[in-house]
Amino acid sequence: MSVEIGVILPTSTPDPTKPILGDVRDSARYAEEVGLDSVWSTDHLIASAPMLDSSVVLATAAAVTERITVGYNVMLLALRPVAWAAKQISTLQLVSNNRLVLGVGTGNPAHGDIGWRAAGVDFTQRGRLTDEALAVLRDLVAGKAATVRPDLEVTLSPGSAVPPIFVAGNGPRAHRRAARYGDGWATIGMSPEEVRKSLEQINELADGKQLKATVIAPQLEGDQVEQLAAYEAAGTERVIIPPTGDWHDDYDQAADLRSRYQER
Template sequence: MTVEIGVILPTSSPDPAQTILGDVRASARYAEEVGLDSVWSTDHLVASAPMLDSSVVLATAAAVTERITVGYNVLLLALRPVAWAAKQISTLQLLSNNRLVLGVGTGNPAHGDVGWRAAGVEFADRGRLTDEALAVLPDLIAGKPTTLGTDLDVTIAPGSPVPPIFVAGNGVRAHRRAAAYADGWATIAMTPSEVRTNLERINELADGKQLKATVVAPQLDGDPLEQLAAYEAAGVERVILPPTGDWHDDYDQAAALKVG
């Protein structure tokens, strides 16, 4: 089995009543020590529960590790000027020695629109702004001259190797976005059969690319190793296990799956 197994750093919680804020340095180091493939940070400006800044979290995790992948799950590009986002991504890629994976999404509506309004962004425009950002982001990260707006040429220096990019979302627009701009697609809690069906639709749109899937909070009921094998057969390259409240126990359980 070659499915990569990742875990979420203790920097946020989907449940306001159960805040998960832990030691990022200790958790990242431990994930690497027990042989996990990746650690991930969620992203939002104002969420329904406490949430740390994703770029700072990943920079911290990268600084105390050597091998493990660090990833955005997922970066809300539309909350930021794309040139600033590119600068942070490029810097993090360089400082981590090219260990970054960039997940991109448009945000969970459950968090509301306060964060978007605080950033000066219309909630309804987030999909369009994400598409526009993804269209220029790789060149900006790579340090290539890039035209932004009308007659504005921007070059980010130093540039870096463009990290793998996946796009999250289950709607038609998200599928098209992944097919057009990404190396992969991500979803939450889909079964292997649902992943296969959706991935086939995306790859039909992808102009010859064959995208792989990342599944957050996979359904590992029954025999988890059999389930992981079923996900792999459906085109999944990576699963990201959800937090339960105790990151140490979560990472131990994830490592047990890794060992098989």
Template sequence: MTVEIGVILPTSTPDPSRPILADVKASARYAEELGLDSVWSTDHLIASGPMLDSTVVLATAAAITERITVGFNVMLLALRPVAWAAKQVNSLQIVSGNRLVLGVGTGNPAHGDVGWRAAGVEYTDRGRLTDEALAVLPGLIAGRPTTLANGTEATLAPGSAVPPIVVAGNGSRAHQRAARYADGWATIAQSPTEVRTNLATINDLAAEFGRPPLRATVVAPTLDNDLARAADQLAAYEQAGVQRVILPPTGDWRRDYDRAADLRGQL
């Protein structure tokens, strides 16, 4: 089995009453020592709970490790001018030795719109702005002359390799976005059957755009506590087209990472 297993760095929390803020260096190093495939950072300006800046988190994780993939889960492109986002991404690519995966999304509505208003962005514009950013992002990251939506031609130096781009979301606009711009698609907690169905829709769209088929990333899959049964579930995910899973945090990152490593040992 080749499905990859990633974990979320302890720099954010799904439960505002139980903040998860711990040592980025220690956790990233431990994940790599355990042989896990990737570590991920969540991205929001103002969330429902404490959250560190994702670019700083991933730069720290990259600096303390040598092999493991570092990823945005997910970067909210619309919160940033696209040229700045591209500069952050290609700088991370360079300092990490091309170990970045760029997850992209439009934000969890549970966090509200205050972060968007604080950034001077209309919440209702986030989908359009994300599409506009994705259209020019690869050229900017690579250091090619690129014309932005406002007509400005910009060239970033130095350029870098463009990381794999994974677009998240379950709606039809997100499916279109993934098919048109991404190398992969991400979803939260979907079953293998749901992934297979949605991925088929996305890949039909990708074929219409003349693009290759995508594979899926599943965040927080529901897995059995028994490791052998959980491994069987991962096999079903892989057969459905899943490239990687990102396991959810429970509040004790070291215990979470140990379990992830135990599960990886079953594959």
């Protein structure tokens, strides 16, 4: 099976009368038990709904599982000092036994800029700051010397294996960022044909690299196995099934789809 199937951990809820934020341990364990490939956390300081801290969530998920991949989808890298982000990433790699995948993005404007202002970061500069952070992130995570300010070179210890990094976003600047800094590219809600066209554009810029996609899929209707095959043919390596309500049901359905796709 070449397309991995992942799910999003219950880190956020739009309905405070139906809290699910205490279910991280149970949901991570259950995702592994039913055979899913990965679990993911979203990342915001202040969002349009209550949201848990992504690094704590992923550390918790890693602590109660043995096999499953844990990942950021996506980390708002520019929201943090890059050295601090690198420390979190390398620590997660070490405590998870190298099961981390790092998605990086610049944030959804739908959540507004209040979280960025609270962190002291200029929302309008988040693209530039993300590029600057990505330029030094691999060295920092690996425990190599890196310049984090013009007058400051630092080395973090202990370093770790650098996790696979995918860069999210659909515009030309995001495509250039993925081509330059990413091992892969991520998007949300695109059809297989849209994914194929975007990857063609990105790989033309990627200096010989052949990036694949991680896709938070739209609701898959009709022949779901056929749709997964279309995503694979378009260059997708991971499909993340979006939440629809009860995470138990979502995970069961995702695991069933994975099984049917594997047996096709």
